[in-house]
Amino acid sequence: MDHRTHWPAVSDSPRLPAHHISTPLKRRRNPPPPNSRHPPPPPPSPSHDFSALPSDILLKIAASFTVPNLWAASMVCHSWREALRPLREAMVLLQWGKRFKHGRGGVRPNLDKALDSFLKGAARGSTAAMVDAGLLYWETGNREKGMELYLKAAELGDSAGQCNLGISYLQTEPPKLEEAVKWFLRAAGAGHVRAMYNLALCLHQGRGVQCSVLQAAKWYLRAAEGGNERAMYNTSLCYSAGEGLTRSDRQAKKWMKRAADCGHTKAQYEYGVRLFSSGEMTKALVYLELASRGGETAANHIKNVVVQMLSPTSRDRAIVLADNWRASLPSR
Numbered sequence: 001m002d003h004r005t006h007w008p009a010v011s012d013s014p015r016l017p018a019h020h021i022s023t024p025l026k027r028r029r030n031p032p033p034p035n036s037r038h039p040p041p042p043p044p045s046p047s048h049d050f051s052a053l054p055s056d057i058l059l060k061i062a063a064s065f066t067v068p069n070l071w072a073a074s075m076v077c078h079s080w081r082e083a084l085r086p087l088r089e090a091m092v093l094l095q096w097g098k099r100f101k102h103g104r105g106g107v108r109p110n111l112d113k114a115l116d117s118f119l120k121g122a123a124r125g126s127t128a129a130m131v132d133a134g135l136l137y138w139e140t141g142n143r144e145k146g147m148e149l150y151l152k153a154a155e156l157g158d159s160a161g162q163c164n165l166g167i168s169y170l171q172t173e174p175p176k177l178e179e180a181v182k183w184f185l186r187a188a189g190a191g192h193v194r195a196m197y198n199l200a201l202c203l204h205q206g207r208g209v210q211c212s213v214l215q216a217a218k219w220y221l222r223a224a225e226g227g228n229e230r231a232m233y234n235t236s237l238c239y240s241a242g243e244g245l246t247r248s249d250r251q252a253k254k255w256m257k258r259a260a261d262c263g264h265t266k267a268q269y270e271y272g273v274r275l276f277s278s279g280e281m282t283k284a285l286v287y288l289e290l291a292s293r294g295g296e297t298a299a300n301h302i303k304n305v306v307v308q309m310l311s312p313t314s315r316d317r318a319i320v321l322a323d324n325w326r327a328s329l330p331s332r
Helices: 055-062 067-074 078-083 085-102 111-123 127-139 143-155 159-171 177-189 193-205 213-225 229-241 249-261 265-277 281-293 299-309 312-323
Strands: none
Touching (some): 055 078, 085 111, 111 127, 127 159, 249 265
């Protein structure tokens, strides 16, 4: 027996009595205005065919992708995986180039092979390979070719390429200051820490842009928070003098210590002097010793004074700490 429910057809519905038919129906209220509490739902968005994106456009978009992002994009669809194959090959060539340049992974340093690998990666569209090839050209004296590759990477949105191009413009004869600031701004806006520091310098010195200590201090601080030890040192100076930042001895000391711990030799000297002034002689000797080893000759006189004030045990302990010192990574 068929137990399914059978709904009556429209013609099978019972008719209403005549007296009900003549009864006027209540009018429905006007629809709510657009700004009511319950606005109508938005229309459904059209479906997107990711595979329809031209491969040359896709390669430009993904040219500056990191390895995880590149692999994630390669998994979107079959056409993307095929289109991004050159960039995946470029990543392998990039790694080989780094091995040949620095002598890693069981290979001997070979700059010719490193450049060849970088250029092959750049030809496949990788901006990271363009930047590394440009850097190698720059380091070996071929600055023109280096800048050409920096510019190509920068135009594709690579922040390292933008920063390196900005630095290159500062060092050309004559310097192209406004162009440098333009590229520093782009890279800094994308979060490139070194570009933030260089932009802050230009703002502080009025190079290629109107001088603004307030804006310079802002970018010094952002670069310091990103881990740039030179920016940490300058941030400390801004806090100490109240230039661009509200004067704060506590913040000045904090950033001076961070810069010293990251290996900034002048910060090690000045922080050592701070410790000496506050009577922390053993710690002062550690930082003054590090500064002296780093070439800060001004540290030698105060260091010798501290040595005379400490016992042999405390002095030896400070020297051992300096011997075993390693630059620490700043907390992000």
